[in-house]
Amino acid sequence: MQNKILEKLNELEKENNIKILYAVESGSRGWGFASCDSDYDVRFIYIHAPEWYLSIDERQDYIEIPINDLLDVNGWDIKKALLHYKKSNPTLMEWLSSPIVYMENYSTSQRMRELLPTYFSQVPTIYHYLHIARKKFKEVMSTNQVKIKHYFYILRPIMACMWIENNNTTPPMEFSKLMAEQQLEDSLVKEIYKLLEKKTSGLEIDIEQKNPIIIDFLKNKIDHYEQYLKTVRKEKESGYAPLNVLFQETLKEVWGYLL
Numbered sequence: 329m330q331n332k333i334l335e336k337l338n339e340l341e342k343e344n345n346i347k348i349l350y351a352v353e354s355g356s357r358g359w360g361f362a363s364c365d366s367d368y369d370v371r372f373i374y375i376h377a378p379e380w381y382l383s384i385d386e387r388q389d390y391i392e393i394p395i396n397d398l399l400d401v402n403g404w405d406i407k408k409a410l411l412h413y414k415k416s417n418p419t420l421m422e423w424l425s426s427p428i429v430y431m432e433n434y435s436t437s438q439r440m441r442e443l444l445p446t447y448f449s450q451v452p453t454i455y456h457y458l459h460i461a462r463k464k465f466k467e468v469m470s471t472n473q474v475k476i477k478h479y480f481y482i483l484r485p486i487m488a489c490m491w492i493e494n495n496n497t498t499p500p501m502e503f504s505k506l507m508a509e510q511q512l513e514d515s516l517v518k519e520i521y522k523l524l525e526k527k528t529s530g531l532e533i534d535i536e537q538k539n540p541i542i543i544d545f546l547k548n549k550i551d552h553y554e555q556y557l558k559t560v561r562k563e564k565e566s567g568y569a570p571l572n573v574l575f576q577e578t579l580k581e582v583w584g585y586l587l
Contacts, residue, residue, distance in 0.1 A: 329399075333370055333430055336401055340391060346374040347582045349406060350437040353428035354419075360427070360502045361480050361527050363534070370430065371423055372403035373437070378579050378587045381407065406436070406578060410571045413440060416449035418456045418488075422501045436578045443570060448498050451562040457485035457492075457499075458553045465546055473535045476527045479542060483520065486549045493556065516545050 337351055355369030356362040374391070389405040404412070404420075412420050424441050432438075464482045468474050480503065487506035491499040499506060507520070519541045526534060580586050 329368060330430065333368065333399070333401075336393075336395070336399070337370070337372065337431060340393070340401075340403075341374075344374075344391065346376055347433070348403070348431050349373045349375055349434050349578065349582070350423070351403070351429070351431040352423050352426035353430070354423060354426065354501075355400075356477070356480075358422075358426045358428055358501050359480070359484060360504050361477075361524055363477065363527055363531055364529070365531050367397060368399045370399070370401040372401075372431070373406055373409045373423075374403050375406040375436075375578060375582055377583055378585065381579075382587065406575060410575055413443075413447055414565065414568065414571055416447055416452050418453045418498075421448065421453075421498045425498070425501045427502055434578065434581055436574065436581075439574055443574075444498050446566050446570065448496075449563050449565070450492055450496055451557065451560055453498075454489050454492055454553060454557060457488045458550065458557070461485040461489070461546070462550055462554075465550055468538070468543075472538065474538055476523055476530065476534050476536055479523055479536075479539070480527060482546050483542070486546060486553075489549070489553050493553075516541055 333351075337348055340346070341348055349372075351370060351372035352358065353369060354371045356366045357368060380387070389408040390402065392402040394400050394402075409420060421444065424437060424444070461482045464478055468478055468482065484503050484506065487503065487510060488499040490510055491497075491506055494509065503524075507517075512520075519539055523536070523539070523542070526536070576586060
């Protein structure tokens with residue numbers, strides 16, 4: 329599959345006259361709890377030639393290609409990516425820690441990692457993860473049987489909130505790293521690992537009865553972070569200057585010139 333992914337990325341470069349700076353796996357395979365039939369979620373950052381950025385008309389700054397049920401590929405233009413990065417976009421920051429990297433041909437991604445302490449912001453990041461957890465939790469509570477994967481769609485963002493509260497840094501993408509940092513009750517850990525084993529050895533549609541131990545944990549944590557956000561203040565956003573420099577130097581690194 330990796331060869332097919334690389335072939336598709338190379339095709340996109342030629343078809344769109346772009347260079348891909350960084351391409352990774354996101355979704356359950358990047359998170360570390362893929363099922364036997366999980367799809368591949370490829371995410372990438374790309375850059376056009378310098379002339380492309382000189383037009384005053386609005387241009388599409390993303391590429392989305394849902395190819396089939398197994399492979400989903402989409403990416404962001406570097407300018408779009410840096411604007412989201414400035415706002416501490418959690419999804420983008422997760423890409424930078426993906427354990428599965430398909431392409432990393434230039435220095436851009438590493439330089440973005442080095443700037444994480446400057447642009448990471450606790451409040452919007454917790455809001456992001458809490459929103460995901462709260463929405464999925466409502467779905468889980470509306471039914472008697474639960475898709476196993478939905479537990480992890482709540483557990484992972486809650487663990488990310490816990491990481492941020494404890495460390496005030498960008499949480500890693502991998503669920504195992506998030507969980508390893510937490511002080512959890514043995515009974516809860518046991519139930520999570522049971523579900524994790526079923527998730528990774530089963531299918532995406534596999535279901536379970538509601539697990540009261542996990543449900544109670546999730547409810548308590550959602551309540552906690554709703555209150556926690558009332559006690560912390562949003563930090564002032566860092567400025568554009570370092571990102572402007574990164575953008576300009578990436579253009580020169582990739583294409584060899586600036587206009």
